[in-house]
Amino acid sequence: MRIIAPADRTDAVRDLLLAEPGATHVTVLRGAALQPAGDVVEAAVAREAADELLGQLCELGIDRRGGVTLEAIDTSLSDAADAAVEASPGDPQDAVIWDEVVARTGEESRLSVSYQAFLTIACLLAAVGAITDSPVTVVGAMVLGPEFGPLAAVAVGLVLRRGDLVRRGGLALAVGFPLAMAVTAIGSVVLDAVGLLSTAALADLDQVAFIYEVGPFSLIVALLAGAAGMLSLTSAKSASLVGVFISVTTVPAAAFASVALVEGRYVQAMQSGLQLAVNLVGIVIAAALVLLLARRRSERGGRRLSAG
Structure with a gap:
């Protein structure tokens, strides 16, 4: 110090x-x-x-x-x-160093060029994985996605009543995902024009059907991922944060929604959109709950956390 x-x-x-x-x-x-x-x-x-x-x-x-x-x-x-x-x-x-948590989430939640580039590339990569029915490619897209930073900022902002973190993280998600999905949709149109994508290509996706099949386990996985992510963020084990991205389907769901929409598979597109929403909400809820428990422990230890 x-x-x-x-x-x-x-x-x-x-x-x-x-x-x-x-x-x-x-x-x-x-x-x-x-x-x-x-x-x-x-x-x-x-x-x-x-x-x-x-x-x-x-x-x-x-x-x-x-x-x-x-x-x-x-x-x-x-x-x-x-x-x-x-x-x-x-x-x-x-041990939780709260000022460190606020600083880290604030920094990683900014809507920057690099954040948007990583999210867009991740969505494009996930789209290729969905088209080719390649779970390995989809997992690669999950690892590349930078969306946990804004999600963590929203959770921290809600728990500590920091409106600036909620707004910053919310802006990164609200702008980042639609823009990345729009670019992915344009890429899908190009692939369709050159004959690399067709409606038939999305008809049999046994290996990556988990992207758009919404069920109880969708929320369970999101909750576990959000809890693991916040634990890694508040502890000294931040390196394990990378593993969180392998567990959720935010980026693949966003990418597949764009591809399915371009190909007229509206049911799958809506399912993917619902999958994305479930995962985003689940991650924030679990992360906030973990943060609330850590906050109570800190306050019992003597330091009262302020909203400032």
Whole structure:
């Protein structure tokens, strides 16, 4: 944890870190910060203690008059660091740093060129997988899809009452999917014109029928995927987030709806659209429930989360 503190707050920040059992390697560099001006205070902090410390630093006004930066330490050879981890209650893998969650979801939910490009390519890839009845290609599209970022932002925004996150994530979904589906529909028209796509090609899709066949398991899979995704986002196991995309059919359903609509298979198109809606809603619900449980645990631990 690197803190830029105004000179009149440095002693309070230093004492705060020294009094925290989960902090060690405390260093104070007087006058080292130039913009904003102040002192630099650094410490190695156990993940379990970081959230509470951030709350106390905000109460000191450090976020407004200075700044706090968190960096993950992969390796630390120190008895003092080991003792700090042991002194902090809980497990580092389960600790939730709420400011980190808000920052990460806010960043990953933006309607950017790269987000739209990934979503569009994923839909096109899923369309090819549906046309060729190739589950491997469809799974590749699931992995490529970036839609969990906006979905997570909506869930976090609902739980923490952050309207900015809900609006940002909702905009990325509301604009991203229709645009990607429109491009996929245009691609389907081109494939149909050159003879690579026909109504008959969509008549027998045994391997990828799960894309548009809506049933109880559609919601179950979406709920499990949303829970797993939020757990990976709030814990130190964010690398497992990639596996979530393999479990749901948001991108394939969106792509297949476009292809089926172009070929006049309106029933399948509507089923795919329903599949997409079920998965989007299910993921948000499960993610929000996981986040609510984590929030209650954090508040019992002492930090009250605000909507700001």
